[in-house]
Amino acid sequence: MMAKKEDLIVGLDIGTTKVCVIVAAPNGDSIDIIGIGTHPSRGLRKGVVVDIDATVHSIKQAVEEAELMADCEISSVYAGIAGSHIRAFNSHGVVAVKDREVAPGDVKRVIDAAKAVSIPMDREVIHVIPQEFIIDDQDGIREPLASAEACLAEDERDLGVCLIDIGGGTTDVAVYSEGSIKHTSVLGLGGAHVSNDIAVGLRTPFEEAERVKKKFGVAAARFLGSDDVISVPSVGGRRPREVSRKLLCEIIEPRVDEILTLARQSLVKEGLEDQIPSGVVLTGGCSALEGVPDLAEEIFETPVRIGIPCRVGGLQDVVRGPMYATGVGLVLFGASQDR
Ligand SMILES: Nc1ncnc2c1ncn2[C@@H]1O[C@H](COP(=O)(O)OP(=O)(O)OP(=O)(O)O)[C@@H](O)[C@H]1O
Ligand SMILES: [Mg+2]
Incomplete structure (x- = not known):
């Protein structure tokens, strides 16, 4: 049907x-x-x-x-x-409410007021996310995000949580606190950069690098239980080579470390690193790489879970x-x- x-x-x-x-x-x-x-x-x-x-x-x-x-x-x-x-x-917007009651029109007007900010000529406002409405200095009336x-669970967003989406080409960072979004930033780095490092380091095609990353990769060599030897195809018709899994992980680690460290720095820059008691939630395909949550716990010094x-x-x-x-x-x- x-x-x-x-x-x-x-x-x-x-x-x-x-x-x-x-x-x-x-x-x-x-x-x-x-x-x-x-x-x-x-x-x-x-x-x-x-x-x-x-x-x-x-x-x-x-x-x-x-x-x-x-x-x-x-x-x-x-x-x-x-x-x-x-x-x-x-951005903030302030309007006066005519009647004693707040009407939908008032909500629209206050959002319009907040939208009326000057932005560079080559930019346009594409989306407005109301964070918080304050009436007579009474705060805590929120629009669901x-x-x-x-x-994210609602209690996490209330307490303070950082969401990091590690995708292929980008990593998005968002901080929620008191139920609304406090900070967002985008890094031009992701899982594709990890694969590229593997391709260069092991002299193997990018597709093979993707495959060995997903199958054998771990975010840091020290998280590896036992070391095995894996077979990696070469480029240009050469014979496949035997490579230790430890070497693969040593290639992966600096890049994943860089991505997570830059994500943390974007919080530090905004003074938000102490405002995420609920910890860090990881999403995006690259967070499925073994050991990424463990490495993130070391870098953020806070609990980390996969979203x-x-x-x-x-x-x-x-x-x-x-x-x-x-x-x-x-x-x-x-x-x-x-x-
Ligand atoms: N099981 C896995 N182990 C390790 N890495 C993985 C796994 N599954 C997917 N990835 C990696 O995740 C990345 C893709 O993630 P995702 O699908 O979230 O990206 P995207 O949304 O297409 O990209 P972006 O958000 O950057 O625009 C790729 O680099 C891929 O290699
Ligand atoms: Mg994505």
Whole structure:
């Protein structure tokens, strides 16, 4: 049976390594995932589109796959925008409330007031996330935040938590405290850089580097239980070589360390390093690399866990990976907008 088109919520995550489409249908108070499509992403560098035709092709393929699985036709999506060209900043708006009661129009006016900030000519405001509404100096009236909805618990966001999404080409950092977002930053580094280091270090094609990273890689050589020897194909038709797994991990470690250290530095710069008592939650495909949470615990000196998309039903098993957090988050954002 074809699902009712108008009710469907579709999240489109255009990453540097994969395009992911998640189709969901409301089911009472919850949301069921009914389809998912992923396709290798082409045409993006560091989260920025450099070849539009290639990107469009990747999106079409992922959309088709998701439509087939969900038996539906996709006509609109909630898409995420990220990358090194996106900046977030905080701004305030103040308005007077005419009647004794706050009307929806007042909320809109205060957001418009906050939006009226001067930004450079080559930039535009694409999204406004209300953090907090203060009435008569009474704070604590909050709008639910949709973005990290997929993986963060409400109490974590209240207490203070740092979400780090380590993707293929970028790493996104977000700090939540008192229930709302306090800081975001994007680093132009991710799992693809780790693979590239392996390709260069072991003189093997990039695809092979990806494969050995996922199969044998550990974030730091000291987390390795026992050392084995692995066979790595060479380039230019040479014979495969035997390499110690320890060597592989020694190539991986400096890059993962660099990514996590830069993420921490972005918190230190904002004076937020002591404001995350709930610790760090890791998402993105690269957080599935063995030992990444352990290395992050050493660097951040705080508890670290992997964020698995929750709060959805249906085919949730298919999206139970940290690489689907953004896609599921977009679906949840879409659902919160529909209400
Ligand atoms: N099991 C695994 N072990 C190690 N690394 C993995 C694993 N699965 C995926 N990765 C790595 O995760 C990265 C892709 O992550 P993800 O799918 O979150 O990226 P993306 O959303 O396409 O990119 P970005 O968010 O940077 O635009 C790749 O570098 C890939 O090698
Ligand atoms: Mg991503």
